[in-house]
Amino acid sequence: MKFSLLFSYLTAAALAHAGGGNFLSPPGSGASPWNGARPDGHAPIGVMGDHTHDAGEFMVSYRYMFMAMQRNFSGDNEVSDPAVLADPRFAIVPTDMDMEMYMFGLMYAPTSRLTLTAMVNLVELSMNHRTAMGGTFRTDASGLGDSSLTALYRFWDGDGQRAHAGLGILLPTAETDESDFLPPAGGVRRLPYPMQLGAGSWGLAPSLTYLGQGGPWSWGGQLGGKFYLDDNDEGYRLGNRGEASVWGARQIHEMVSASLRVTASTWGNIDGRDPRIAGMVPTADPALRGGSRLDLSAGFNLYESGNGVRLAAEAGLPLWQHLDGPQLGVDWWSMLGFQWAW
Secondary structure, eight states: OHHHHHHHHHHHHHHHHHTTOOTTSOTTOOOOBOOOSSGGGSOOTTOTTOOOOOTTOEEEEEEEEEEEEOEEEEETEEEOHHHHHHSTTOSEEEEEEEEEEEEEEEEEOSSSSEEEEEEEEEEEEEEEEEETTSOEEEEEEEEEOOEEEEEEEEEEEEBTEEEEEEEEEEEOOSOSOOEEEOTTTOSEEEOOGGGSSSOOSOEEEEEEEEEEEETTEEEEEEEEEEEEOSOOTTSEEOOOEEEEEEEEEEEEETTEEEEEEEEEEEEOOOEEOOTTOOSSSGGGOGGGOOEEEEEEEEEEEEEETTTTEEEEEEEEEEEEEEEEEEEEEOOEEEEEEEEEEO
16 A cells, blocks of 8 residues: 555656646745756665756766574564564474675766666675574574666656656575584584575566655655566576655755655565575564564764765664564664765
């Protein structure tokens, strides 16, 4: 429902523009060209593919993301570790997980309408566990994650507004056969699904993004998704994902803006199974990986127009999450970013 409402909002904006309307601008905002050379000329740093460039421009970027998961949920209810272990299906419960991602991006605009992007990710994962016998252990995995190539086409420029569509190709560069020492049976064994470094499947990532400005304010929205096209080398594919974000920002200094963002996301369970992933632990069950979440995040952008450098940060937490569980839910996340355009 949230996705359809936002899609209707963006579609109405395009229709209003086609008919000469400008209903998205707030009262008194005035008519002026959309300006990317201000701190809120980009969306909050957690929004990917949020902007396009003028012909001949380049931009390099680096993002660091940290996510902490410290509680298990089934549906929208928290489930204690003893309650998970009381289930006869499980002899091990994951107690917490940290995920770190290092994202490197490159953007180039061959024309004023078309911007091409490439992104490569490095991933570090760690998960702690408790056994029914009272023991504890930790597993780790790190390496190259999935990569992507994306084309962004700007199809609309209005009075202080613009919109673009994106289509990304998801590249299966991540390893999905990570292993580690796994008690209590001992020995090196294949790690469960959330400890693998990515999807390992080809996929498509479409998106639709709207941006607007008026006075010291800016606002926007994005619809996006990831759709996996084939099984990976281990015989499964991750569930498809849909996401919708809306945000507002205010310029509080000529170099600084602050933002708030609400994001709704939903993702499916795993299709298929890796026969080498086994054990009495929820993370080994491909039917316990789907869910939905509503996040609230706050951020800021710092922009130096003289050299095209932008520094940004954003942090968020879930307002609500409903998980096919028991499954570790998100407690909080943060992202830091650096962008340099020329």
